[in-house]
Amino acid sequence: xxxxxxxxxxxLSLTLLLVSYTPVYAVEExxxxxxxxxxxDFYKIKEQASGKLEQYSEKYGSKAYGITAMVLDTVxxxxxxxxxxxxAIGAIYQYIIGIRRLDIRDxxxxxxxxxVTILVIAQVLPLVFTIVVKGWVL
Numbered sequence: 177x178x179x180x181x182x183x184x185x186x187x188l189s190l191t192l193l194l195v196s197y198t199p200v201y202a203v204e205e206x207x208x209x210x211x212x213x214x215x216x217d218f219y220k221i222k223e224q225a226s227g228k229l230e231q232y233s234e235k236y237g238s239k240a241y242g243i244t245a246m247v248l249d250t251v252x253x254x255x256x257x258x259x260x261x262x263x264a265i266g267a268i269y270q271y272i273i274g275i276r277r278l279d280i281r282d283x284x285x286x287x288x289x290x291x292v293t294i295l296v297i298a299q300v301l302p303l304v305f306t307i308v309v310k311g312w313v314l
Contacts, residue, residue, distance in 0.1 A: 248302040255298035262291035
């Protein structure tokens with residue numbers, strides 16, 4: 177019975193909240209709706225990304241190659257903190273938790289090996305892509 181009362185009171189409060197919700201718009205003195213900062217920030221980020229895509233497309237000669245280069249560059253940048261965090265977690269498993277349990281120690285060692293491999297691949301893959309697309313230039 178208590179559960180039914182609790183569920184009904186939650187549903188009633190949610191219903192009252194939804195019914196009483198009215199949107200509020202910010203206006204200036206001449207009744208013009210102000211622009212949202214979030215929308216303008218989103219537009220700036222979109223313009224920067226499209227400008228970066230155009231630069232990569234010009235550099236590699238094709239839109240498909242430009243998109244691939246941009247994705248590989250983004251993966252290269254974000255793989256460093258992700259893999260360092262994974263290596264730290266693997267080290268905790270191996271050297272702290274794994275002192276008492278050998279299966280956890282092996283799991284930590286495998287995590288370290290996996291994240292180091294991912295890090296090396298993510299750092300070398302853009303270089304390999306550039307060499308294949310542009311050729312080896314001395």
